[in-house]
Amino acid sequence: MTPDPHARDHGAEIAEGAHSHHDDSSGLPRMAASATLHCLAGCAVGEIVGLVVGTAFGLGNAAVIPLSIGLAFVFGFTLSAVPLLGAGLAPTSVVKLVVAADTLSIATMELVDNGVVAVVPGALNAGLVNPTFWWSMMLSLVVAYLVAYPVNLLLLRRGQGHALTHGQMATGSRRPHGPRIDVTVLAVGLAAFMCGGLLVSIADASATSTWSTAPQMWSPAAGRAPQPAPKEVHP
Numbered sequence: 641m642t643p644d645p646h647a648r649d650h651g652a653e654i655a656e657g658a659h660s661h662h663d664d665s666s667g668l669p670r671m672a673a674s675a676t677l678h679c680l681a682g683c684a685v686g687e688i689v690g691l692v693v694g695t696a697f698g699l700g701n702a703a704v705i706p707l708s709i710g711l712a713f714v715f716g717f718t719l720s721a722v723p724l725l726g727a728g729l730a731p732t733s734v735v736k737l738v739v740a741a742d743t744l745s746i747a748t749m750e751l752v753d754n755g756v757v758a759v760v761p762g763a764l765n766a767g768l769v770n771p772t773f774w775w776s777m778m779l780s781l782v783v784a785y786l787v788a789y790p791v792n793l794l795l796l797r798r799g800q801g802h803a804l805t806h807g808q809m810a811t812g813s814r815r816p817h818g819p820r821i822d823v824t825v826l827a828v829g830l831a832a833f834m835c836g837g838l839l840v841s842i843a844d845a846s847a848t849s850t851w852s853t854a855p856q857m858w859s860p861a862a863g864r865a866p867q868p869a870p871k872e873v874h875p
Contacts, residue, residue, distance in 0.1 A: 668793060668796050668797060669793065671796055672789055672790075672792040672793035672796055673789065674823070675745065675792045675796070676745065676785055676788050676789045676792050677785070677823055677824065677827055678716075678719055678720065678823045679716050679742060679745045679746050679749055679788060679792075680749065680781060680784065680785050680788070680827065681719060681823050681826045681827045681830060682712065682715040682716030682717070682718065682719045682720075682742075682746070683712040683715070683716055683746060683749045683750060683753065683781070683784070684712075684781055684827075684830045684834075685711075685712075685715040685826075685830065686708060686709075686710075686711035686712030686713065686714060686715040686716065687708040687709075687711070687712050687753070687777070688777075688830075688833075688834075689708075689711050689715075690704060690707040690708030690709075690710070690711045690712070691704060691708055691768070691773075692768070693707065694707060694708070695767060695768055701764055701765070705754065709750050709754070712746060712749075712750055713743075713746055713750075716742055716745075716746045717735075717738045717739065717742060717746075719823065719826075720737075720738040720741060720742050721734050721735070721738050724737060724738070740800075741800075744791060744795065745788050745791060745792050745795070748784070748787060748788045748791050749784040749785075749787075749788045750784075752780070752783055752784040752787045752788070753780040753781060753783075753784040754780070755780075756776070756779060756780035756783050756784070757776050757777070757780050760772070760776040760779070760780075763776035768837070768841070769840070769841045769844045769845070770841055770845070771838055771841045771842050771845060773837075773841065774834055774837045774838035774841055775838060777834060778834055778838070
């Protein structure tokens with residue numbers, strides 16, 4: 641049986657696209673930065689959702705930490721899967737691609753991220769209205785980005801990691817027609833959200849401190865007015 645010259649192996653398409661990006665070494669740092677930001681956005685969304693859910697249900701650290709890590713992988717994989725599904729790839733192929741492309745990057749981020757939070761005093765037990773919760777999360781994500789960037793750059797130089805998904809999109813055999821997620825906009829939105837959370841927690845802590853040190857004032861809800869101090873009686 642004569643092979644069809646127009647038939648192309650799916651794996652060969654991916655490899656060809658990946659090697660084309662691998663050869664374009666001038667754009668690798670930019671691609672690595674984009675890939676790292678991509679994983680960072682997914683990790684941040686997953687961790688925030690996990691911590692909010694854990695706080696809402698009163699879960700302890702033993703349950704919140706694995707929940708947040710698991711959701712970080714879910715959201716990180718989802719951000720990579722959406723454009724591939726929109727390009728018409730089969731779901732099974734998409735799952736294999738995103739797991740191969742993102743696992744090491746997300747795992748690196750989660751290891752560093754949780755390690756930073758663990759060494760910040762009081763961060764693990766800080767609630768959503770505690771400023772430590774928000775600034776420690778910001779610090780951990782920045783450090784995670786700095787550590788994961790060289791990992792993604794190395795993977796791209798080897799034609800691995802996000803080079804696989806970029807290679808698939810660059811083959812030209814499929815054009816995206818589904819929703820496209822702008823990761824930069826998402827990352828900016830997450831940064832704004834965390835800054836807002838930090839400001840609200842600082843304001844709450846300040847209000848609580850002011851109330852605790854303010855003199856007690858009488859109100860109908862208090863039950864009775866404060867009694868004046870007894871006058872001294874001199875013989």
